[in-house]
Structures are given as structure tokens and as C-alpha cells.
Amino acid sequence: MRILITNDDGPLNDDCSPYIRPFIQHIRRAHPHWKITVCVPHVQRSWNGKAHLAGKDLTATFIYSDIEKDDNSFWGPFNKPQLLQSKDSKLPYIINPEIPSDSIEWILVNGTPASCANIALHLLKDTKFDLVISGPNVGRNSSAAYITSSATVGAAMESVITGDTKAIAVSWAYYDNRKIVPSKLMKMASIRTTQIISHLWENWDPQTDIYSINVPLVDELSGSTKIFYAPIWENRWTAIFNGPHVREPIKGNLIEDGNDTDQISFNWCPDFKNHKNSSHYDGLVDSDQIAPGTDMDIIERRNISVTPLRATFRSMEHLNGELITKSNNTIVDEETVAIDNSTNDFVAALTISRDEYIYEPIKNAFKKYLPLYTIQSRLPDNFSSMKKLIQYGDYEQLDVDKLMLENSKYFANSYIYRKALIRKHYLAHTIHSYTVKHPESILNKAVLESHTLDLDYAEFLDDSLDENWELRQELENEKKWWIVKPSMSDKGQGIRVFKTIDDLQKIFDSFDDEANDDSAEFMDDNKIIISQLRHFIVQEYLTTPLLLPSMDNKKFHIRCYITCKGDLEVFVYNRMLALFAPTKYNDVTKETEFDPTDLKKLQSHLTNTCLQSKNETKELSVMEFDNLNDISNDNKRKIIKQIHEISHDVFLAAVTVNRMNFQPLPNAFETYGVDFLVDSNYEVKLLEINAYPDFKQTGDELKSLIDELFLNITKSVIRPLLDSDQTEDCDAEIFTKVLEHKSNEWN
Structure with a gap:
């Protein structure tokens, strides 16, 4: 999501603008997928409403702040941007090596907040912003007397009127003239604000242009502070x-x-x-009282107010009552309602859809090994009074803020940062960094030669190869076969086999072409748009895979489920799957006329069953590895032993050499689908690691394998995670611990 942030209090300043820095720092840390641009007035511009400085030409300057620092220091001001901008930016781009590349850029405009919004939406970026956040304002913006004058709300109004862009105005209300509050309180205000913003964005009311949020800066602000939709208090006042x-x-x-x-x-x-009530409220309350249920009333009672508005200052009265954010906004059934009315201190929230392949296996495992926990399909409302909550849900459903801050109370089925493993180019970097330091590691022979390739469009391939001269040399030698994969795609999307630079150019050219009718039976979604992915892995192709006569010599890979617990233990589930290609393997080294864009020929090289949805042989494409009769028991043990060693080293590599991009949490666990190839000498090669693997590839015939997996995960991982007094009780033959590492130990 692309977000523009502006305000009316100006840039970093201990007195005038103390709130915006911790707010932006929280967003950058907790929501790294939000792409943020900051454009604010160069000085405080409060009480300007939706004003512009008519007839005045405006200029911009730039400052930069450290993402990690808890003070308002900065580099600058500069007349031009100091960090490298994208090539399509209309701004000149300059590199200042003294400024960290991950610092926050502040664009300062000597105009009003409305002018900042107008300039940023139309002139600074070619990419359309999805949302404008104006604030956090220093002080409240509630009641007609304030909100109609507010430049914070005015910038949000301008965003809708000039750019037809959804906007949210944020105000942090202070009390007893205590503008400067402890950093812990500002962090909680940031957490609650982003929770509300996420909820409003995902559940945007079609009749609403703008939301105005008021968050109370009081010591009792917490995750349980209630949120209410509230109309504007139509108050009146006299001379100012x-x-x-x-x-x-x-x-x-x-x-x-x-x-x-x-x-x-x-x-x-x-x-x-x-202040006095307007005639609209005459007869409801005494003239010197705040009208109940209005924005001013809600914030005076130390709750959070959310006022939905049109870009005419008209509040949307069809939204009223208490607002429940996303964490409390999943499907409710009769069983859940009954559960939510209970006072159980221990809850297991299974928030994935009941139609999911793994819903019943997880639910049954929870019932068996977590008898104290009440199972329900939504997060409870009374989190603050609970002792422990375990959630199993999609990544987007998890409460990232609770996961970071409530590590003794809230537990979930995913880490927050793990791209060191699950993104192919990050994984390649992780392994390379580790093997340089540990030449004895099995990863040196278990990972095929890999190179990263970055390009925006097919015509830039030659430039990209110039930047990766090692890959260019390998391709120019034309001695090896290669496979190219988009780093951030899954389900086999965009994978191709090739040998020469001309082959690779042909592949990238084909990605932007329309799919042939002839290829429709095989992978409707296999083609990609390069500019949407940009990062690719080019890896040596294994031309001597292990082939099994009983399976018609089809190529296969092994899918292994590996579960991480806390910070950090790693368990390998030894009941593995063998996933077969739909057609007999064709040795590319013997191909006389190989077309790298022929998707039909590609079928024999790709073993991802997601690509076989229309193939009649799909029921034969997945088998349990242990049932492959062509492989002797000795060789099976050899393969599994290598998988254990590879798993140990790759997770150890991520947690030791790429800690920035793999951060295990003590209150989280995660199961990965890890893919391995086996060559004709029974040597194992690591292919990739997948978060949230597609368990339904297992099929109905092998559902018992998944049932047993979640029984082991719940018994040996989740139960000890929730209760340190519970010892791990795993069957090492089925669920083998391959790594036990404490991140605070020296390595």
C-alpha cells in the first residue's frame, strides 16, 4: 500500500511536532510493506483549514532522520534529495553516502498542509497513492469549533477533493497541558492508530471520504481502550x-x-x-454540557473517536456505535457467540476459514493437546483480562503489535520477519554469507550455484548482466543448464529452463506476450509481468535428477514440513511427500532444438502440483516419500539424514548471518514447506523454503499425514511454547529436532 503522510505541525521538533517521528518509525517497523512518502510544511501551520497561500510559489527542502533514533535529530536541510530516487522520478537523484539508505526522508514545503497534499499527490510521484494520513496532530480535532479550522483535517479534505484519494486525519489528544508524554505512551498511541487505520482501509465505507480519528494520550491507553464512531459535536463559541x-x-x-x-x-x-451546544442539540442536554456520543464526548471520556466524513464536513450518521477493529472482525457463528460470552482465561483463536484444508486437523489437535483452551473462530474482545491467547490464522489476520509487545500473553503461528528464508534472492544471500564463514557446511554442496538478477523490463537484460559479470561469464561459456525463477512468486509461476543468454532474453520477452491457446491446458497463470517482480534467481539446473522406473521416470521433488519454535528450535517432520512432474523427464542436454518458452516441454521439468490442476494424472503426482519402492531403505535414510543436516544449517544461517531479515520471536512458531531435489547419486539439493505452504497439495488420500503433522506441532511445539512447564514430548522418529539455538549466545 502506497501512503502519503502529511501534518500541520511541521517537521521534527521537540515542542511543535513531537508525535510524527514515533508514529512513522512504528509504521516502518511494524508494517514494512507500507510504502511511505512524507511531505509536511516546513514550519507549524495549524488553524489553516483547507487553505492555500494564493499567489505564492512554493519551494521544497529535504531532511533525513534515522529510523532507529529516539530523538528529533536529522541530517539537512538540503535543497535536493540525498537518496537515490527511482529512475522515473521527476526529481533529480543524488546519493549522499553519509545518510543511511533506510533513513526517513522528509519533504518540507513552505506552504500549508493542503498544499503539501496537493503537491505530493500530483507532482512528486507518478505512482498513485492509495491513502493519505494527515497527522498525528498535536492535540484533538473534535467538535465543530476545532475540526472546521483544523489544517490536519484540511489536508485530508484536499486529498479527496484534488486527488480523489481516501484520507484519514489523526489527532492525539493531550490532557492537562501535557503535550510531551513518555515514549511508551506514544508507542501505544502509534499501535492503536495503525490498528484503526488498517481496519478502516480494509473496511472502507463507500459513503465516506475521510475519517477523523482522535486518540487520547492518557496513561491508561491500551489495546482494550474502546473505539466509537462519533458525529461532530456541533458546538459554538465566542471571540477567539x-x-x-x-x-x-x-x-x-x-x-x-x-x-x-x-x-x-x-x-x-x-x-x-x-463552548456551547448548537440548537441542533437543544433539549438533549444542558447548554453547558457536551452532547453525549459526539466526538468531543468520546475523547473527554478517554476513549477513541472515529468520525466518518464527506469532503463537505458532513458526518455520516449511518455509522454509529462501537467500532471493532480487524482483530475482532472475523466471521461469527453460534458457537463463537457462546464462547465469547464465557470468561475463559485461555483461548485458542482459529481464524482461518472453516473451508481450509487444514482447519479440521488444527482444531482436532488443539482439542487433544490444549484442553484448557476454548477454541473459537475469532479473537476475543476481552484480551486485556485474559491470561493467554493462541491464534492460528493467515499472516494478515495476526496482530503484529501484540506479537511484538505481548510476548507472554499472545502467541501466533508466524514470525513477522522471515524473508531471509522465504524470498529466493534473500535465501541465496543468506546461504552465501554463511558458507563463506563455514566452508565445512553441507550447504556448500547442497545448494546449486545461484545468482541474483534484477531488471524492470526485458530490454534491460543486457544491462543487468553487465552488473552481474559472474553470471554473464557463466552464461557465455554455455557449459551448464540453468533455471530462472522470480524471487517473490510461488506455485511455479514464471519458472523457465534455459542455457544461453539468447534463451534468457527470449524468456523475458515472452513474459509480456499473451499466452498461447496451446499452453492453456498446462499453466494458465504461469506467465508473469517482469516489472511487478523485478528480482529473479538464476540457478544451475540439475540435469541428473533421480528417476524412478515405477513412476515412469518422472522427475520429482521432496516436500518436507519444517516447524520453528520460539527463538529458536527447529523440527523436521519425517513423513515427507514426493511430488512428481506430469510427464516423463526429458534430458535437456540431449535436446537438439530446445525452445525455452515451450510450456508443454517445460512440464517434464516442473514438479509443482499446482501447475497440474487440469492434468488427468494429478492423482498420481503426490505420494508419501516412504512408500517409494524404487529407493532402498538405506538410501532413504541417507536422504533424510542430509535433509536434517541441511535444515539445521539453513535455519542457523538465517538466524546468525541475516538476523535483520529473520527474527524469531519467543511467542511464535511457524511451519514451512521446504522443497528438496535428489540427484542420481542420492545427493540432496535444497530448492526453496515456503511460508504458509499449500497443504492441500497433499490431497485427500494422504490427509492423515497432515493430521499427524498438526498433532505433533501442537504437542511438541505449541503446548511447550504456551507453558514452559510442559516438556517437549515428540517422537524423534516422526518429528525430529534438528536445531536448538539461543540467539543471545555467541556463535
């Missing part, structure tokens, strides 16, 4: 100036307008406590 005052000219000097005569002035002096 006092006077008149007669200004005496200073002898010998001219006063502001150049006149030397006495001047009448009015001093800024709003009475922030003198």
Missing part, C-alpha cells in the same frame, strides 16, 4: 481574540505596516473551555 488594543508607534521607527500613526490590534486569545 481580545481587544481592541491601541498600539503606540515606537519613536523613530515604523510599525509593521509602515504607518507612523497609532494602530488598533487584536490579540490571539481563544477561550478553549467556553
